[in-house]
Amino acid sequence: MRYDHILVRYGELALKGKNRAQFEKKLEQNIRFAVSGAPNCKVKRTFGRIMIELHGEPPTTVMEPLRHVFGISSFSLAMKAANKEEEIKETALQAFLQQSGAKKTFKVNARRSYKPFPISSQEMNQRIGGYVLKNTDNVTVDVHHPDIEINVEIREQGTFITCGRIEGAGGLPVGTAGKVMLMLSGGIDSPVAGYLALKRGAELEAVHFHSPPYTNERARKKVEDLTSVLTAFGGPVTLHVVPFTELQKAIHANIPSNYAMTIMRRMMLRITERIAEKRGIKALANGESLGQVASQTLESMHTINEVTNMPILRPLVTMDKQEVIDISDKIGTYPISILPYEDCCTIFLPSDSVTKPRRDKAARFEQAFDFEPYMEEAVENTEMMTFGRETKQSEQHMDDLL
Amino acid sequence: MVYLDNSATTKPWPEVLDAYYKAASDYFGNPSSLHHPGVEAETLLNKGRSAVAGLLRVRPEEIVFTSGGTESNNLAIKGIAFKHQERGKHLITSAVEHPSVKEAFMDLEEFGFEVTYLEADREGRISPENVVKAVREDTILVSLIHVNNELGTINPIEETARQLKQFPKLFFHTDHVQGAAHVPLDLSDVDLCSISAHKFHGLKGTGALFKKNGVFLSSLFHGGEQENAFRAGTENVPGITAMAKAFRLSEEKRQDENDRLQSLKIHLIRELQTMEEAEVNTPITGSAPHIVNVSFPGVKPEVLVQELTRQDIHVSTKSACSSKLEEPSAVIKAAGLGEERAWSALRISFSYETAEAEIEAAVTALQRIVPEMKKVMGEKK
Numbered sequence: 001m002r003y004d005h006i007l008v009r010y011g012e013l014a015l016k017g018k019n020r021a022q023f024e025k026k027l028e029q030n031i032r033f034a035v036s037g038a039p040n041c042k043v044k045r046t047f048g049r050i051m052i053e054l055h056g057e058p059p060t061t062v063m064e065p066l067r068h069v070f071g072i073s074s075f076s077l078a079m080k081a082a083n084k085e086e087e088i089k090e091t092a093l094q095a096f097l098q099q100s101g102a103k104k105t106f107k108v109n110a111r112r113s114y115k116p117f118p119i120s121s122q123e124m125n126q127r128i129g130g131y132v133l134k135n136t137d138n139v140t141v142d143v144h145h146p147d148i149e150i151n152v153e154i155r156e157q158g159t160f161i162t163c164g165r166i167e168g169a170g171g172l173p174v175g176t177a178g179k180v181m182l183m184l185s186g187g188i189d190s191p192v193a194g195y196l197a198l199k200r201g202a203e204l205e206a207v208h209f210h211s212p213p214y215t216n217e218r219a220r221k222k223v224e225d226l227t228s229v230l231t232a233f234g235g236p237v238t239l240h241v242v243p244f245t246e247l248q249k250a251i252h253a254n255i256p257s258n259y260a261m262t263i264m265r266r267m268m269l270r271i272t273e274r275i276a277e278k279r280g281i282k283a284l285a286n287g288e289s290l291g292q293v294a295s296q297t298l299e300s301m302h303t304i305n306e307v308t309n310m311p312i313l314r315p316l317v318t319m320d321k322q323e324v325i326d327i328s329d330k331i332g333t334y335p336i337s338i339l340p341y342e343d344c345c346t347i348f349l350p351s352d353s354v355t356k357p358r359r360d361k362a363a364r365f366e367q368a369f370d371f372e373p374y375m376e377e378a379v380e381n382t383e384m385m386t387f388g389r390e391t392k393q394s395e396q397h398m399d400d401l402l
Numbered sequence: 403m404v405y406l407d408n409s410a411t412t413k414p415w416p417e418v419l420d421a422y423y424k425a426a427s428d429y430f431g432n433p434s435s436l437h438h439p440g441v442e443a444e445t446l447l448n449k450g451r452s453a454v455a456g457l458l459r460v461r462p463e464e465i466v467f468t469s470g471g472t473e474s475n476n477l478a479i480k481g482i483a484f485k486h487q488e489r490g491k492h493l494i495t496s497a498v499e500h501p502s503v504k505e506a507f508m509d510l511e512e513f514g515f516e517v518t519y520l521e522a523d524r525e526g527r528i529s530p531e532n533v534v535k536a537v538r539e540d541t542i543l544v545s546l547i548h549v550n551n552e553l554g555t556i557n558p559i560e561e562t563a564r565q566l567k568q569f570p571k572l573f574f575h576t577d578h579v580q581g582a583a584h585v586p587l588d589l590s591d592v593d594l595c596s597i598s599a600h601k602f603h604g605l606k607g608t609g610a611l612f613k614k615n616g617v618f619l620s621s622l623f624h625g626g627e628q629e630n631a632f633r634a635g636t637e638n639v640p641g642i643t644a645m646a647k648a649f650r651l652s653e654e655k656r657q658d659e660n661d662r663l664q665s666l667k668i669h670l671i672r673e674l675q676t677m678e679e680a681e682v683n684t685p686i687t688g689s690a691p692h693i694v695n696v697s698f699p700g701v702k703p704e705v706l707v708q709e710l711t712r713q714d715i716h717v718s719t720k721s722a723c724s725s726k727l728e729e730p731s732a733v734i735k736a737a738g739l740g741e742e743r744a745w746s747a748l749r750i751s752f753s754y755e756t757a758e759a760e761i762e763a764a765v766t767a768l769q770r771i772v773p774e775m776k777k778v779m780g781e782k783k
Contacts (some may be wrong), residue, residue, distance in 0.1 A: 060459075218444075221441055401421040401452045402449055
């Protein structure tokens with residue numbers, strides 16, 4: 001007898017009355033995508049739970065990706081028994097024995113949701129507990145602080161037995177909150193912002209501004225790699241790479257240097273909004289944190305934000321840098337983010353940027369030159385690629401070598 | 403040709419050579435260069451890293467590519483010893499290690515380190531209890547072989563690693579060169595682990611050291627930031643690519659062929675046991691599926707190797723790294739199997755390509771040659 005199932009529980013979903021079915025379906029899909037590396041697994045929905053049948057797949061390869069799926073409150077390895085007392089008792093014993101770590105004390109927690117089963121939950125607790133005690137040495141019952149809690153759920157399809165549980169990622173299933181367009185720079189913040197948007201159920205697309213030859217090919221690679229990392233939390237992500245060189249040169253040539261950064265950001269926002277509109281996306285997201293750098297003062301946000309009335313999600317807005325770094329480290333984007341390649345924000349930019357730009361001034365400077373054709377061209381020539389579904393062709397050639 | 407010396411090296415698979423050729427020609431850039439070919443080579447390198455890490459079930463950043471098993475062992479052992487010598491200068495290994503481990507430790511003795519060489523049992527195994535007993539306040543490193551390169555005996559590395567966790571000050575390294583792609587190893591509690599590509603149909607000159615996140619060691623090579631500065635020098639991108647390919651193919655083979663090799667081994671051991679001149683040194687259980695070690699007391703194994711190779715059957719005496727030396731097998735001696743057996747040991751090792759007919763051919767040849775030789779050599783005595 002071995003652990004051959006994983007029982008997945010979802011918390012917050014249960015509260016959402018009407019949408020529940022849709023949420024569960026989405027979560028089931030996302031779990032399927034997450035465990036696709038273990039092709040024999042079967043994912044099934046049952047009452048208020050999702051059950052993964054392992055069919056010989058090693059539990060660890062399935063549990064690792066599961067930890068990152070939003071919408072899961074917790075999950076446990078489970079053994080299945082037929083609804084027969086003897087079999088349930090023996091399975092419970094095996095489940096207990098195969099649990100690693102300290103197991104001097106235990107408690108049984110039986111729940112009979114299948115009422116035709118003739119023995120009550122209370123009675124089952126005692127019978128299973130007695131059986132475990134009889135077949136182990138130096139193990140005692142502790143109902144208050146047990147090392148191991150043996151959960152026994154008697155359902156119509158059979159009885160599932162679990163010991164212990166692993167915390168899930170929480171949040172809502174990705175895709176239940178629609179799509180947002182993330183402005184992805186390659187730094188530490190924006191991937192974390194993307195992650196947090198995913199956590200609340202948003203699906204992601206990302207925009208990156210690339211200024212070759214002033215920005216390095218590796219800087220772009222870095223953004224592609226960050227996008228790939230983000231796919232682990234919610235499935236495929238489409239990345240839009242905007243050619244930004246010509247527009248940046250035009251800003252450099254026509255805008256007073258202390259306003260260049262403000263104007264550049266306004267342009268970026270306009271372009272992002274246009275791409276979002278084309279893709280039917282209704283909100284933007286970025287990694288801004290209040291007061292962190294010159295472009296993130298309230299005055300600056302006020303001036304930059306003027307050019308769009310799409311909602312902009314700023315998941316990091318009240319976070320300290322260290323809090324952001326901690327998340328970045330946890331989700332695996334940190335080591336990529338700190339690679340030392342310059343992005344388009346750091347090139348061309350003077351050291352004398354205003355920290356309190358004004359809307360009227362910014363608008364006036366912009367009127368001095370016709371940026372529209374440049375923006376159109378940038379949107380027109382934006383490259384689009386999707387990560388997490390199929391690999392890029394050039395990389396397919398590499399993958400064939402491995 | 404009957405090639406039964408796969409523990410010395412294996413024949414590279416055609417797919418592996420093909421991958422090497424394509425990687426070397428299509429992605430020849432230096433992974434550290436800024437330009438496009440450099441980025442491409444770096445991308446391929448990182449993909450290779452992820453692939454090897456995935457097969458070992460560790461993280462990509464925990465892989466340091468090296469020139470092979472010997473370098474990995476040296477890097478792990480000397481790297482840890484020199485980096486952490488302020489913590490203590492006591493090291494533990496066993497008497498049945500590969501020369502690249504044993505001699506690295508002997509070298510460290512010259513630098514003032516004190517080394518405990520643990521005794522093995524008669525199967526060449528070191529019990530976790532004995533390891534734990536040898537640990538002292540100033541112990542900083544334990545290094546043990548996973549699959550013994552001469553005997554094929556499997557050491558309880560996972561259990562040892564678990565028990566050593568009670569000593570957070572020391573690091574645990576295992577030489578997994580013979581085990582990789584044959585005997586799976588869970589590295590959860592292991593700090594460092596060596597593998598070598600040419601033992602699983604990759605190319606010579608490529609290997610890797612798994613180094614758990616947060617473990618620091620002194621580098622043997624200086625002069626660049628490659629491999630997180632743990633191993634300077636331009637990365638061998640085509641060799642690494644070929645290693646990833648070979649490792650994956652071998653792991654796939656293992657899934658399908660492990661049982662076949664296992665029964666081939668048992669078959670060979672049983673056949674050898676019917677020969678009255680033979681003393682089988684490899685235990686029938688708790689050993690890898692691809693190595694059988696046998697002694698023919700009274701017969702010089704070098705002569706046996708020569709006679710077999712004349713008949714196009716190729717086996718070895720002991721570790722290839724020490725087989726040119728006129729010495730008894732240190733491993734068999736250390737296992738307490740006696741001088742006689744140590745002087746006369748032969749190692750027969752398979753690969754996933756080995757067919758039953760090849761084993762039959764070897765057995766038939768041995769059955770014919772050994773009694774003859776025994777007569778000739780016996781008379782001289």
